[in-house]
Amino acid sequence: MAIEIYDENKLRDLPDEQRMSVCERIIKNDSDESKRWDAVWLIGELAENKTKDDPLFDKAADLMEWVLKNDNNGVVKHEACYQIAGRNMRSKIPVLVDSALNDKSILTKHEAIESLGLMRAFDAIDLIKDAEVDPSIDVRETARFVIKRLRRLQDQGEYKPTNIL
Numbered sequence: 001m002a003i004e005i006y007d008e009n010k011l012r013d014l015p016d017e018q019r020m021s022v023c024e025r026i027i028k029n030d031s032d033e034s035k036r037w038d039a040v041w042l043i044g045e046l047a048e049n050k051t052k053d054d055p056l057f058d059k060a061a062d063l064m065e066w067v068l069k070n071d072n073n074g075v076v077k078h079e080a081c082y083q084i085a086g087r088n089m090r091s092k093i094p095v096l097v098d099s100a101l102n103d104k105s106i107l108t109k110h111e112a113i114e115s116l117g118l119m120r121a122f123d124a125i126d127l128i129k130d131a132e133v134d135p136s137i138d139v140r141e142t143a144r145f146v147i148k149r150l151r152r153l154q155d156q157g158e159y160k161p162t163n164i165l
Helices: 018-029 035-050 055-070 075-085 090-102 108-117 122-133 135-154
Strands: none
Touching: 018 035, 035 055, 035 075, 055 075, 055 090, 055 122, 075 090, 075 108, 090 108, 090 122, 108 122, 108 135, 122 135
16 A cells, blocks of 8 residues: 555554444444544555455445435545555446436536546446536546546556555
């Protein structure tokens, strides 16, 4: 891992299950969006070195979905999109599509679309096209960019994430 966010409560020192539990409690209950953002990042770190069939990977992915469906802050949801893409949580592509098309936050829509592109979600191209008529120019530009990129990468193989910056 190239960078580490500040972990003032030393959550990285906890056993994985306990760290997951504490972060989940913060994500679902804390009113401070900066703490929720940190917890989303720390959950993403947990998923980084897990295999796709590890229960903690699935729990992390489900928690990212919960954030996208329930959090009220676009910055926190932006981070959840980034973690989904960075950890290649492919089962969450449908929730990224939903966020890209329906979230109230322009920031979340943008990052959801960008994440779909990063993950090479080729099957979502036709759905991403719907974002080309979004009221926000930023969302429209992101959709057009990602569609072009996906078409260019269509025959380049499956996305394999590397360590997140």
